[in-house]
Amino acid sequence: MKSARPDYYQALGVERGADAGEIKAAYRRLAFAHHPDRNPGDAGAEEKFKEVSVAYAVLGDEDKREKYDRFGSLAGDLPLGADADLRTVLDFFDAVFGDLFGTARKRPAGQDLRYTLELSFAELALGCEKEITFTRSGDCARCRGTGAEGGAAGLAPCPRCAGQGTLKQKAGIFTARRECPTCNGVGQVARESCPACAGAGLTDVERRFTVRIPAGSQQGKSQRVPGEGAPSRPGGIAGDLHVIVRVQPDPIYKQEGDVLICELPLSLSELALGVEVDIPLLDACVRMKIPAGTQPGSMFRVRGKGLPLPGGRGDAHVRVRVEVPSEVSPAASALLSQLEQVLGEDAYPERKAFRARATAIADGSRTTSDGSRATSHGSRATSDGSRTTSDG
Numbered sequence: 401m402k403s404a405r406p407d408y409y410q411a412l413g414v415e416r417g418a419d420a421g422e423i424k425a426a427y428r429r430l431a432f433a434h435h436p437d438r439n440p441g442d443a444g445a446e447e448k449f450k451e452v453s454v455a456y457a458v459l460g461d462e463d464k465r466e467k468y469d470r471f472g473s474l475a476g477d478l479p480l481g482a483d484a485d486l487r488t489v490l491d492f493f494d495a496v497f498g499d500l501f502g503t504a505r506k507r508p509a510g511q512d513l514r515y516t517l518e519l520s521f522a523e524l525a526l527g528c529e530k531e532i533t534f535t536r537s538g539d540c541a542r543c544r545g546t547g548a549e550g551g552a553a554g555l556a557p558c559p560r561c562a563g564q565g566t567l568k569q570k571a572g573i574f575t576a577r578r579e580c581p582t583c584n585g586v587g588q589v590a591r592e593s594c595p596a597c598a599g600a601g602l603t604d605v606e607r608r609f610t611v612r613i614p615a616g617s618q619q620g621k622s623q624r625v626p627g628e629g630a631p632s633r634p635g636g637i638a639g640d641l642h643v644i645v646r647v648q649p650d651p652i653y654k655q656e657g658d659v660l661i662c663e664l665p666l667s668l669s670e671l672a673l674g675v676e677v678d679i680p681l682l683d684a685c686v687r688m689k690i691p692a693g694t695q696p697g698s699m700f701r702v703r704g705k706g707l708p709l710p711g712g713r714g715d716a717h718v719r720v721r722v723e724v725p726s727e728v729s730p731a732a733s734a735l736l737s738q739l740e741q742v743l744g745e746d747a748y749p750e751r752k753a754f755r756a757r758a759t760a761i762a763d764g765s766r767t768t769s770d771g772s773r774a775t776s777h778g779s780r781a782t783s784d785g786s787r788t789t790s791d792g
């Protein structure tokens with residue numbers, strides 16, 4: 401000790417009138433913060449850890465605290481001497497709190513559970529209610545979670561701790577109480593184990609919940625349902641259930657900023673001739689006229705049929721794309737070739753301009769590049785292919 405009359409209250413940062421709970425809480429906080437396992441090689445932390453442990457060894461004991469209050473010191477009667485070695489201090493800590501930093505004993509807290517809820521694009525955008533069903537461990541119905549045949553009536557005081565839930569333990573020169581390992585601190589044990597759960601008090605139970613997803617929810621967000629995770633035995637706090645929302649990829653809807661994009665696939669002839677189509681927009685179907693000669697990439701705006709926004713529904717953008725047949729029968733192929741001929745070069749002014757540019761460059765570079773085809777990123781451009789079609 402630094403002085404002949406150490407101030408244990410000051411060491412723990414508590415008032416002189418603090419009750420036993422406050423004193424223990426203060427010791428817990430300080431001892432954990434300065435625990436050597438958390439501060440390896442830190443001599444200052446070790447010193448502080450010893451100091452608060454010595455203080456708690458006095459103030460945590462009713463008799464010793466009273467004596468200390470009256471005389472201001474315990475003189476030679478210190479439960480943990482100023483020169484106590486670290487091992488003794490650690491033993492004291494473990495006796496007070498249990499072997500929290502080791503593996504020997506730790507009451508498991510209820511684990512959090514995770515549930516992934518898959519939603520469609522529209523369900524996530526508009527909000528929905530979904531019933532989810534899952535299995536987790538819960539109180540055994542037969543013994544009502546007691547683990548004893550006959551329920552609470554089948555429990556008897558724990559013989560090891562005489563129903564106290566804690567055991568007096570001698571660690572070095574002092575004694576402390578620690579949780580009884582036979583009854584896990586409950587103070588009661590089963591006269592006869594419940595056969596349904598083999599005395600564990602837990603069985604698998606099916607849980608059913610309705611989860612409400614508000615409109616405009618974000619994918620990947622999770623909702624916490626407190627206490628619906630795995631329970632902790634005995635009497636501890638159950639974990640939480642986390643419902644994580646995932647949206648399935650949608651073939652026609654995309655979200656860009658606040659705007660709902662709906663991809664509209666049309667055939668070449670529909671784009672060329674114009675067409676009237678029904679557009680599904682989340683929860684509404686809108687009839688839309690696509691004028692003749694519409695180019696792919698064109699966007700049509702539909703007011704108020706998009707995503708729910710704070711001020712009401714936003715706009716939807718219908719984006720036109722062309723769908724090209726991936727398989728063509730010989731008869732269709734002949735017709736398409738014929739169509740190409742009938743339409744002729746002039747039906748495609750952009751294509752015509754593009755090819756003219758290519759021809760101009762090819763003609764200019766031909767003398768130096770020895771007739772080899774222009775290459776782009778190392779791959780051969782198929783000028784042969786374009787030649788056949790433009791020739792036709």
Ligand SMILES: [Zn+2]
Pocket residue numbers: 540541542543544545546547548594595596597598599600601602
């Ligand atoms: Zn049971």
Ligand SMILES: [Zn+2]
Pocket residue numbers: 558559560561562563564565566580581582583584585586587588
């Ligand atoms: Zn016990």
